[in-house]
Amino acid sequence: MKEIKLKQLVYVSNHAIHFSDDDLSQLMKKARTKNKRLNITGLLLSDNQHFLQVIEGPEISINELISDILADERHNKIDIIFNNENIFEREFSRWSMGYKILGKGLPDDYKALDNRLKDILSVAKPNGDLAHQLLIEFRNLKNSFLDI
Ligand SMILES: Cc1cc2nc3c(=O)[nH]c(=O)nc-3n(C[C@H](O)[C@H](O)[C@H](O)COP(=O)(O)O)c2cc1C
Numbered sequence: 001m002k003e004i005k006l007k008q009l010v011y012v013s014n015h016a017i018h019f020s021d022d023d024l025s026q027l028m029k030k031a032r033t034k035n036k037r038l039n040i041t042g043l044l045l046s047d048n049q050h051f052l053q054v055i056e057g058p059e060i061s062i063n064e065l066i067s068d069i070l071a072d073e074r075h076n077k078i079d080i081i082f083n084n085e086n087i088f089e090r091e092f093s094r095w096s097m098g099y100k101i102l103g104k105g106l107p108d109d110y111k112a113l114d115n116r117l118k119d120i121l122s123v124a125k126p127n128g129d130l131a132h133q134l135l136i137e138f139r140n141l142k143n144s145f146l147d148i
Helices: 019-038 060-072 107-120 128-139
Strands: 005-013 039-047 050-058 075-087 098-101
Touching: 005 060, 005 128, 019 039, 019 050, 019 060, 039 060, 039 128, 050 060, 050 075, 050 107, 050 128, 060 075, 107 128
Parallel strands: 039 098
Antiparallel strands: 005 050, 005 075, 039 050
């Protein structure tokens, strides 16, 4: 039997519109429904100006989703900073799409990671390996930190 190739991408982008809480919950609702259909998992973080997102799943699904995401006019300056064409196993299998706004009501022991994530979003060309590493560190925190 042919093995399904799993691909993982991380990108950063800038908000092109103002996202209300309602916009974000609609976006996440649709994204999670579609991601379940496409067998995609991942995590989306935002500092209210930028997005940092990891998506992972079958190559064909990731190629389909990233072309939709690249064409989405709600954000711009999209930069794919980490591209792993053949991952052995999923790293974000817990979430069809986790979502967290950085810097919102966090316990003290989380703040150092939160600041490192905000720093990486504020530079012109974020380091992809570091962004991936920080996303993994976020994943290792408790589920209850998620928004929406
Ligand atoms: C920052 C950002 C992240 C997104 N993440 C996802 C996602 O994980 N899954 C998804 O289906 N759509 C996501 N979208 C929405 C897609 O860009 C696109 O609107 C959607 O996939 C279109 O789906 P449809 O044509 O099937 O209705 C995201 C949009 C933005 C702006």
